[in-house]
Amino acid sequence: MAIASLHVFLLPSCSLIMIILMIFIGFKWISFRSKPRKTQPPSPPKLPIIGNLHQLGSNPHRSLHALSQKHGPIMFLHFGSLPTLVASSAEVAREIMKTHDLSFSSRPSLTIPNIVLYGGNDIAFSPYGEYWRQLKSIVVLHLLSNSRVKSFRQVREEEMAHMISILVESCGSLVNLSESIISLTNNVICRAALGRTYRGSKFTELLRKLMDLLGVISVGNYISWLSWVDRLIGVEGKAKKTAKEFDEFLKGVLEEHINKEKMVDGKSDESKDLVDILLEIQREKTTGFTLQRDNLKAVILDVFGGGVDTTSTTIEWAISELVKHPRVMKKLQQEVTEIAQGRSMIPEEDLEKMEYLKAVIKETLRLHVPVPLLVPRESTQDVKLMGYDIPAGTQVIINAWAIGRDSTSWEEAIEFRPERFLKNSIDYKGFHYEWLPFGAGRRGCPGIQFGVVIVELALANIVYKFDLALPNGAKNEDLDMSETYGIVLHRKSSLLVNLHAR
Structure with a gap:
């Protein structure tokens, strides 16, 4: 009897629960239907935890290109837990870097740049905001303006003459042209930025370590609970060691400039290097923006990282293509010879007359863009793209x-x-999105002119002074053009050539 009574009591209770449940489900369904559905770009299948990281391979620029051939020029991937948009066409790049440039002008926080670039307080990696705007303004107006770049003309021509004299002594023998080119760009930028050269392999090796580290994929950036892997495999330790070595070097540079300032009663504007200018801005506070010591060091590292490596690799790839294509080499040599009119060197004032030289450099930058995957951006708000x-x-x-x-x-x-x-x-200043060797929009490279004039001067004088041939009778078309991936794309092997005076 009791059981029967309980059964009768439960029936209406169960019905009530079912009614409430149905109403709840109904509301949820209506709520779901009323929300606008999110449409994501095409995406390749991903694995648990790592997402699409396994599809990057050893040459991410090529791997992502292959994926875009299958899934389209706009793709949505997951690198670990980090959603990632990949753009592989001019149309998509234009939408990101022009139409929605402000929404995509920030940078993600990345482990290695944070370690080696003073918390990412440089121009290239710092997030978009007031600090970045002030810093870029200082660099563009005071360090990399047209007048400032022109003021270093004598430095460029002197270092060019120094390299040519060394190469002349090596005529008839096998020369590692890659080393000569790196030495040239290193010396030019050292003198322009620091006031003197730092010749020798130690500084060059330190700079190479820095650039190699900036190209490393850090596991912790994408899977935070696996950040211990970066410590285990030594990536984090290498970054901290390199950061410490560079910091000690830069401390010495700053102290040397400060001490010279005390001893000398001011420098003429033409004789100032970039460190002199930065210290003057810091001291006089004319910009309304306070520069700390670490800010100065981060900017100096940007000048080297963004200058030496990208400039030298562009010259290297240009000469490689000229060696591989004798027809183009001959045509360029005819142009520079006609304009040089028998002088011992080609000065900068003649570069503007060399249309084919500029075309060769542009084509090199198209096929061998120095930074194949532009420094990553980050969206700061939801965007319809x-x-x-x-x-x-x-x-x-x-x-x-x-x-x-x-x-x-x-x-x-x-x-x-x-x-x-x-x-x-079409030029490389960021207004033509089918060609982006220096990026575009707010985060485009501010040092284009600084680097390109070195490339033009070096290439013009090398092909003017020398004929280049591959060693051991190798055919020009057989030149190995393999590349090695990093934040900057280098030749896999050094460029070895036999030089002959023209």
Whole structure:
């Protein structure tokens, strides 16, 4: 009897619960239907925990290009837990770097740059905000302006003459041209930035360590609970060791300049190097922005990292392509010889007359963009991009290497053909998105002119003074053009040539 009574009591209770449950589900369904559905770009399948990290391979620029051939020029990947947008066409790049540039102008916080670049307080890696705007303004107006770049003309020409004299002594023998080019760019930038050269392999090796580290993929950036892996494999330790070595070097540079300032009653504006200018800005506080010592060091590292490596590798790839294509080499040699008119060296004032030289450099930058995957950006707000919903906090990678070789933008896209730039208004200043060797928008490289003039001067004088041949009778077309990936794309092997005076 009691059981029967209980059964009768439970029936209405169960019905009530079911009714409440149905109402709850109904509300949830209506709420779900009323919310706008998020549309993400195409995405390749991912694995648990690591997402798409396994698909990067040893050459991420090539791997991401291959994925884009299958999934399209705009892709959504997951590197661990970090959502990542990958752009592989001019159209997508334009949307990111022009239409929605402000939303995509920040940088993700990355372990290695934070360690070696004073908490990411440099121009390249610092997040978008007032600090970055003030710092970029100082660099553009005071360090890399047209007048400032021109003021270092004598430095460039002297170091160029020094390298040529060494190469002349090596004529008839095998020369490691890669080492000579790195030495040239290192010496020019050292004198412009620090006031004197730091010749020798120790400084060069330290700079190479820095650039290699900036190209390392840190596990902890993408899977935070696996950040111990970076310590286990020694990446974090190497970064801290390199940061300490560079910090000690830069402390010495700053102290040397401060002591000289005390001894000398002011320098003329033309004789000032970049450190002199930074210290003057710090002392006089004319910008309304206080520069701390670590800020100065971070900017100096940017000048070296963004200057020496990208400039030297561009010269190296240009000469490699010229050796591989004798027709182009001969045509360039004819141009520089006609303009030089028998002088011992080509001065900077003649570079503007050399249309084919500029075309060769542009074509080199198209096929061998110095930074194949532009420094990652990060979205600061939700964005509707080409019909897709991109959430705030998404890492954005622009594959400049793939864009420069896109057959929809370039005829015979993988062929080295400088003539395509001869009667063409396309330049590398960030206004043409089918070609982005220096990026574009707010985060475009501010040091374009500083680097390009070194490339032009070096290439013009090397091909003017020398004929270059591969060793051991190797055919020009057989030159190994293999690359090694890093934040800057280098030749895998040094460029070894036999030099002959012209």
